Amino acid sequence: MRDFDELLDEVLKKEAGVEPRVGMEQRVLVRVRAEETGRIGWGRRWLFAPALVAGCLLVAVAVNHRFSRRDRFEAPVLRAVAPPVVTMQESVQSDSQEVPELKGAQSPPHTRRKQTPLQTASANANLEQAREEGLPKMDTFPAVTQKGSLLAGWKSDDVQSSEATQALLQLKAEQERPLQVNEIEIQPL
Amino acid sequence: MDVAADWADYARKGRAALKDEARAAEEEFAALVERNARRMFRVAYSLLRNSHDAEDAVQEAFLKLHRGGGWRRMEDEKAFLARTVWRVALDRLPRGVEGDRDVAELEIAAKAQSPEERVADRDERELLRQMIDRLPEELRRPLVLSAIEEMTSGEVAAMMGIPEGTVRTRVMRAKAELRKRFGAAREVRR
Numbered sequence: 323m324r325d326f327d328e329l330l331d332e333v334l335k336k337e338a339g340v341e342p343r344v345g346m347e348q349r350v351l352v353r354v355r356a357e358e359t360g361r362i363g364w365g366r367r368w369l370f371a372p373a374l375v376a377g378c379l380l381v382a383v384a385v386n387h388r389f390s391r392r393d394r395f396e397a398p399v400l401r402a403v404a405p406p407v408v409t410m411q412e413s414v415q416s417d418s419q420e421v422p423e424l425k426g427a428q429s430p431p432h433t434r435r436k437q438t439p440l441q442t443a444s445a446n447a448n449l450e451q452a453r454e455e456g457l458p459k460m461d462t463f464p465a466v467t468q469k470g471s472l473l474a475g476w477k478s479d480d481v482q483s484s485e486a487t488q489a490l491l492q493l494k495a496e497q498e499r500p501l502q503v504n505e506i507e508i509q510p511l
Numbered sequence: 512m513d514v515a516a517d518w519a520d521y522a523r524k525g526r527a528a529l530k531d532e533a534r535a536a537e538e539e540f541a542a543l544v545e546r547n548a549r550r551m552f553r554v555a556y557s558l559l560r561n562s563h564d565a566e567d568a569v570q571e572a573f574l575k576l577h578r579g580g581g582w583r584r585m586e587d588e589k590a591f592l593a594r595t596v597w598r599v600a601l602d603r604l605p606r607g608v609e610g611d612r613d614v615a616e617l618e619i620a621a622k623a624q625s626p627e628e629r630v631a632d633r634d635e636r637e638l639l640r641q642m643i644d645r646l647p648e649e650l651r652r653p654l655v656l657s658a659i660e661e662m663t664s665g666e667v668a669a670m671m672g673i674p675e676g677t678v679r680t681r682v683m684r685a686k687a688e689l690r691k692r693f694g695a696a697r698e699v700r701r
Contacts, residue, residue: 334658
């Protein structure tokens, strides 16, 4: 039987002296270098980030500029006026007042109620009354073009009564009068 | 043109100097790995008891050192590296194993499992190795670590975060426990 302490030292030496697989140092260094290379690669990629952001900004500015120009030269849009909705209660109130007060479509939702046929008839009557008073207004519908406004201005002026206009009309009438050409007579030779 | 040439020359020299410095640092780090990898592997193995896990722990420890640049500021190289790989190995231990198990509980378990009966016909050396493996971690770790070459009880104490006297006491307790169990096993075999 061997001495216990001697045996224990032998076993511990073996236990503590375990060897790694061959080439562990190389594997460690390869992994360290690979990580270092990857880190440098990512660092270089980050250099392209500001250029990418600048490119995106340029594209955004160009697109925005193009759309803003299109909006500037776009024809005016005619806005339809929603017919006013008048409830029964408001109709009664409007009857008692001299000037009818119309409630527009912009009234808050909680004030709307389901209309009965009587309410609808009353609303239609108020709408007719409003139309007679001049609605819809000319500043909203129909839109007057520049050409139309010029024509209306010319029409409204009392130009036709002026002498110059009379003279012009006379001249125009003379110009439009058919020419009277005498028959050509050819003398015999 | 002369100024431009001077600047180009200056930049070239600067790049060359940086390259030389990087190459020197790389060689220095490679030498550090060559000097300490095996020792660190043994430290990790004493905790993890698996060659692959121990090697992974060594690689992770070196990667951490290289990333942080801590390897340039080491005072006691061996102790510092041993502590680093010890912490890495502790992190790699499965949950519930990192803490030292209760000694009494393990002794009861060892008696219930009766390793002496199972390995009665095996070699005495193998029997003793199994007994070391079955020791409580708080006794086994200082015993195995102190057996690693050039590892003093002070280094083991610093690594485990316990007083040096405690390390010596635990080593003595471990040996006494092994002697008692080994004697009992021999009696059974007779």
